Amino acid sequence: MQTAEAITQPQFGGSADERRVAEEAFRTIAVMGHFFPRTAPIRVRLTALAEFFAARRSDRTQEEWRSELDRVLTNNSDVFGREETADGEVVFVTTADGRSPLGHAQTANAHTLARRFQEPIPVPDQPTTTLRRRRPSSAEEELIAALEAEEQAVAAAEAIAVVETFEPEPAEVIELVVEPASPAVPAVEIGLADIAAMDEDALAAVITEELRHDLSVASFGDLWMVEDKVPRLSRGDLRRIRDYLLERNQPLNDETLLQDVLGLRSTAEDYQLMRFALNFRLSREHREFEFVGTTDQRLWSTTGLPPIGTVKRKASEIGTDYRFVLEHPGVDMAAGETVVEHVLTFYEYQLGVLPYDATFQALMPAAMQPEQRAAALAFESPQTYETFFVELRYPTGNRGGYLAGFERFFAENLVPGALITIERSENNGRYLLEYLPISGQDRKLLHLDEKKGRYVFRPTTFYCATQENMLLTENRFPRFANTPPLEERVRRRPEEVLAAVFERVGEVEGAGATRRYMAILDDLLAASNVERPVNAELVRSVAQSPNSPQFSIDPDVEDVFYYQPPAE
Amino acid sequence: MSVVRLSDEHLTYLLLLLRNTPRPMTTADLVRALRERAAR
Numbered sequence: 001m002q003t004a005e006a007i008t009q010p011q012f013g014g015s016a017d018e019r020r021v022a023e024e025a026f027r028t029i030a031v032m033g034h035f036f037p038r039t040a041p042i043r044v045r046l047t048a049l050a051e052f053f054a055a056r057r058s059d060r061t062q063e064e065w066r067s068e069l070d071r072v073l074t075n076n077s078d079v080f081g082r083e084e085t086a087d088g089e090v091v092f093v094t095t096a097d098g099r100s101p102l103g104h105a106q107t108a109n110a111h112t113l114a115r116r117f118q119e120p121i122p123v124p125d126q127p128t129t130t131l132r133r134r135r136p137s138s139a140e141e142e143l144i145a146a147l148e149a150e151e152q153a154v155a156a157a158e159a160i161a162v163v164e165t166f167e168p169e170p171a172e173v174i175e176l177v178v179e180p181a182s183p184a185v186p187a188v189e190i191g192l193a194d195i196a197a198m199d200e201d202a203l204a205a206v207i208t209e210e211l212r213h214d215l216s217v218a219s220f221g222d223l224w225m226v227e228d229k230v231p232r233l234s235r236g237d238l239r240r241i242r243d244y245l246l247e248r249n250q251p252l253n254d255e256t257l258l259q260d261v262l263g264l265r266s267t268a269e270d271y272q273l274m275r276f277a278l279n280f281r282l283s284r285e286h287r288e289f290e291f292v293g294t295t296d297q298r299l300w301s302t303t304g305l306p307p308i309g310t311v312k313r314k315a316s317e318i319g320t321d322y323r324f325v326l327e328h329p330g331v332d333m334a335a336g337e338t339v340v341e342h343v344l345t346f347y348e349y350q351l352g353v354l355p356y357d358a359t360f361q362a363l364m365p366a367a368m369q370p371e372q373r374a375a376a377l378a379f380e381s382p383q384t385y386e387t388f389f390v391e392l393r394y395p396t397g398n399r400g401g402y403l404a405g406f407e408r409f410f411a412e413n414l415v416p417g418a419l420i421t422i423e424r425s426e427n428n429g430r431y432l433l434e435y436l437p438i439s440g441q442d443r444k445l446l447h448l449d450e451k452k453g454r455y456v457f458r459p460t461t462f463y464c465a466t467q468e469n470m471l472l473t474e475n476r477f478p479r480f481a482n483t484p485p486l487e488e489r490v491r492r493r494p495e496e497v498l499a500a501v502f503e504r505v506g507e508v509e510g511a512g513a514t515r516r517y518m519a520i521l522d523d524l525l526a527a528s529n530v531e532r533p534v535n536a537e538l539v540r541s542v543a544q545s546p547n548s549p550q551f552s553i554d555p556d557v558e559d560v561f562y563y564q565p566p567a568e
Numbered sequence: 569m570s571v572v573r574l575s576d577e578h579l580t581y582l583l584l585l586l587r588n589t590p591r592p593m594t595t596a597d598l599v600r601a602l603r604e605r606a607a608r
Contacts, residue, residue: 188571188572188573189573189574189575190572190573190574190575190578195578195602195603195606196603196606196607200596200599202572203599203602203603204595204596204598204599206572206573206574207574207582207595207598207599207602208595209573210573210574210579210582211582211586211598214583216583217583217586218592220592222594222595222596223592223593223594224586224592224593224594224595224598225586225589225591225592225593226583226586226587229587270590270591272591272592273590273591273592276591276592
């Protein structure tokens with residue numbers, strides 16, 4: 001451990017008297033710079049030093065001391081550095097170590113605290129890329145890409161030019177062809193006159209498009225607010241919401257969560273703000289929460305809730321079965337209509353599903369959020385006094401939309417071919433499901449014997465009105481008995497299903513090479529829908545398609561189709 | 569074919585409205601506010 005600091009005294013030159021003067025001058029200067037670092041330069045004006053010496057020693061005048069000190073200190077240049085200021089004043093400089101800092105002062109002085117305070121870190125240049133409030137439109141992106149390409153081409157050309165100047169002989173000349181920018185879609189800013197002239201929906205669309213891409217704006221459905229003004233939910237709030245959803249075991253709407261979990265009263269001043277905050281913040285928690293609501297009924301679900309729908313077939317497979325609805329959506333219902341009549345098919349009855357075709361699309365809401373996968377709709381049955389959730393699966397790129405969750409209701413109350421009505425209520429998340437009750441009827445209807453894997457006809461008593469053309473009775477389709485369901489790869493292809501159905505339900509005409517099956521549309525629809533969902537548009541499309549010449553349409557009689565099996 | 573968009577002035581005005589509103593605004597509110605400003 002070091003207990004004593006070694007101090008080296010500077011050595012002075014000259015006569016004894018001169019050495020004393022120099023030593024005293026050094027001590028004086030060292031006292032002045034008592035708190036300086038050892039290597040920091042201590043500067044003293046010669047005038048001030050001469051005045052000090054003249055005051056302490058009366059043997060010389062101040063002017064004499066000035067010339068004497070200048071001479072003595074200059075002779076000890078190892079210890080004292082001599083500087084002259086711009087106005088001719090002489091300044092001597094030394095350090096507490098007793099070394100003239102001149103010559104190596106710059107390095108010693110480069111990093112002092114005082115200097116660091118005096119010279120703050122320079123402000124960095126403005127970044128070349130700035131945060132854009134607006135997402136560049138595709139037109140702007142194309143323009144930027146074209147400009148960048150042009151800049152790169154110019155830079156490359158310059159580089160080549162530089163290389164060329166150093167080359168004694170010009171090498172191969174490279175021609176740079178800058179592709180002209182494709183005609184970009186111009187962005188037109190709407191002015192005051194345009195705002196007055198535009199209709200409400202168009203202006204709303206422009207505003208929505210502008211704000212949707214602004215990161216500082218929070219939106220949920222049709223509502224907007226600045227993101228940092230939206231109250232946040234704590235991790236504890238989110239956990240309690242999730243626990244409550246799991247406890248109730250069903251999707252719950254935002255108001256229930258707000259009142260039951262967050263304890264907010266509907267009369268609270270900030271109720272609407274908190275409702276928006278809840279919806280917006282939950283919509284950001286993709287991992288745990290999923291929005292399954294509509295504009296009138298904002299339902300939230302969480303991971304771990306029991307799925308709505310059948311377990312007999314995967315949701316993705318049902319979606320694939322309904323892919324044809326994307327191309328053949330069926331008939332749209334009349335505007336303003338609030339009731340849909342539908343005849344249940346065998347496929348729908350078995351899986352408890354309904355198609356999200358043009359008719360149902362007109363009755364039910366579209367997805368409220370851009371990435372919404374499904375909506376949970378409440379269906380009330382006034383005849384059975386029950387309410388249950390049905391999942392509306394929205395169509396995706398290659399899967400059709402459908403409604404699932406009717407399996408138990410259909411099995412308990414209806415048969416394939418039953419006529420049902422679905423009525424929209426004032427809330428677009430709630431619907432009435434009804435059928436026409438009748439006195440009991442006994443018929444032998446088609447069933448799938450899942451143990452044997454065969455279709456069978458069983459005596460069935462039912463109490464609902466049916467549509468005869470969709471009722472699968474033994475009298476109508478006797479050849480269906482004991483046939484197995486079609487294989488999955490056959491079911492995927494409508495034309496193969498149709499061919500199999502012709503063989504099951506069609507009437508045979510001719511013989512040998514001219515042997516063909518004849519069937520009417522109603523029979524084809526009822527029987528095809530045993531295997532997979534099919535609508536009249538799809539049957540007609542397959543029959544008319546040049547890719548399936550085995551099918552044909554009767555030119556004289558409406559909705560009569562023929563199938564000629566390929567030669568063996 | 570062109571992309572229609574709001575001017576920066578209008579967009580800034582909408583953001584100002586959204587910043588100062590005590591509760592979320594609907595798109596219809598924003599349309600109305602923009603029309604009123606244009607009428608002034």
